Amino acid sequence: MRIADFRVEIWMNRWETRCRYNLAETCVDSVTVAELLALAGLDTADLAAELAPMRLGYGAIEGSDRLRAAIAARYDTVTQDQVIVAHGAIGANHLVYEALVEPGDLVVSVTPTYQQHVAVPESLGATVRQVRLDEAGGWRLDLDELADAARGAKLLTVTNPNNPTGALLAPDDLAAIAAIAGREDAWILADEVYRGIDQDGPGTSPSFADLYPRTIAIGSMSKAFSLAGLRLGWVIAPPEVLEAVSRHRDYSVISVGMVDDLLAAIALEHADAMLARNRAIVRGNLAILDGWVAEEPRISYVRPAAGTTALLRFDAPMSSDAFCTRLLETEGVLLVPGSAFDTDGVVRIGYANDAAVLTAGLERTSAFLATLGA
Numbered sequence: 001m002r003i004a005d006f007r008v009e010i011w012m013n014r015w016e017t018r019c020r021y022n023l024a025e026t027c028v029d030s031v032t033v034a035e036l037l038a039l040a041g042l043d044t045a046d047l048a049a050e051l052a053p054m055r056l057g058y059g060a061i062e063g064s065d066r067l068r069a070a071i072a073a074r075y076d077t078v079t080q081d082q083v084i085v086a087h088g089a090i091g092a093n094h095l096v097y098e099a100l101v102e103p104g105d106l107v108v109s110v111t112p113t114y115q116q117h118v119a120v121p122e123s124l125g126a127t128v129r130q131v132r133l134d135e136a137g138g139w140r141l142d143l144d145e146l147a148d149a150a151r152g153a154k155l156l157t158v159t160n161p162n163n164p165t166g167a168l169l170a171p172d173d174l175a176a177i178a179a180i181a182g183r184e185d186a187w188i189l190a191d192e193v194y195r196g197i198d199q200d201g202p203g204t205s206p207s208f209a210d211l212y213p214r215t216i217a218i219g220s221m222s223k224a225f226s227l228a229g230l231r232l233g234w235v236i237a238p239p240e241v242l243e244a245v246s247r248h249r250d251y252s253v254i255s256v257g258m259v260d261d262l263l264a265a266i267a268l269e270h271a272d273a274m275l276a277r278n279r280a281i282v283r284g285n286l287a288i289l290d291g292w293v294a295e296e297p298r299i300s301y302v303r304p305a306a307g308t309t310a311l312l313r314f315d316a317p318m319s320s321d322a323f324c325t326r327l328l329e330t331e332g333v334l335l336v337p338g339s340a341f342d343t344d345g346v347v348r349i350g351y352a353n354d355a356a357v358l359t360a361g362l363e364r365t366s367a368f369l370a371t372l373g374a
């Protein structure tokens, strides 16, 4: 199977361990096992008591009942038999595309997005039509354009909250997208890995899974729950899709690790505490970023509404690759070039990591910008 290079992953793999200030990370500042236990009101003895008698076979193939019930509880209408776990959201997305997409299918992808949602369906022989969010309109989705593009589509794929822009679809937009998909009898693949850390309001906005019956919703422990080390994601879908996903999953997953399953269940059973911590981080850190953007004449942006990332537009006569490479070489600050999202003149920042690293990295970026002259 031929597939395009995954540009953001290649860039991250190359640089994330070789920079001083990582402002490219998309997870909310990861927690240690001890911090997870503290947030859950447990201690290491409690965990040891759960782990010691655990017989390390393959475990529950589709994910333990305990974990799948805790995942289902993140939605209003989902039951645990609609949940199957996977190796991260990346594994979950991949399985869904393998299970549903055939050569000649039309897939509509709202972009910019995580490149998986374009490259994988293309590699499976689908035609992928991209509907781009409009930066001038605040990364707005043009619903008429989506409706046109969706004619004859088998699957619409939307990342909400969006990576890289940090845009969040309003409830009316969700309903309109569902209506467009409904007219085509199309599936919606909703990648919702950043759900739960909105900047405003209660912090968790609605899932497509609770709005539209032909939804496949993807979630993960990595981003909003800051537990990427568990490598645990999930698929929520109606039975016919779960069956197809399971058929493919038997060849590439079997099951996820039992220890990962247990730790994910503990975290999700204490989701309120985990998300309260993480919302405080994304909200506090965005205030830092916002203040910096306001003071930097060469930088402008659409303030993100949710998630962990934003696109910074820079005023400098160079490509986004040159900008990021020079910034890394001179100041050790890691951002992601917009070219990885087919959007030049911008760089992606991940602002949800350690606040001290964010502050120092932004200071070094200012020093770099000051060298660029008039």
Ligand SMILES: Cc1ncc(COP(=O)(O)O)c(C=O)c1O
Pocket: 026, 087, 088, 089, 090, 091, 114, 159, 163, 191, 193, 219, 220, 221, 222, 228, 232, 233
């Ligand atoms: C939109 C989106 N989906 C999926 C993933 C993969 O996440 P996971 O760590 O759960 O595999 C990422 C990672 O950056 C992402 O941004």
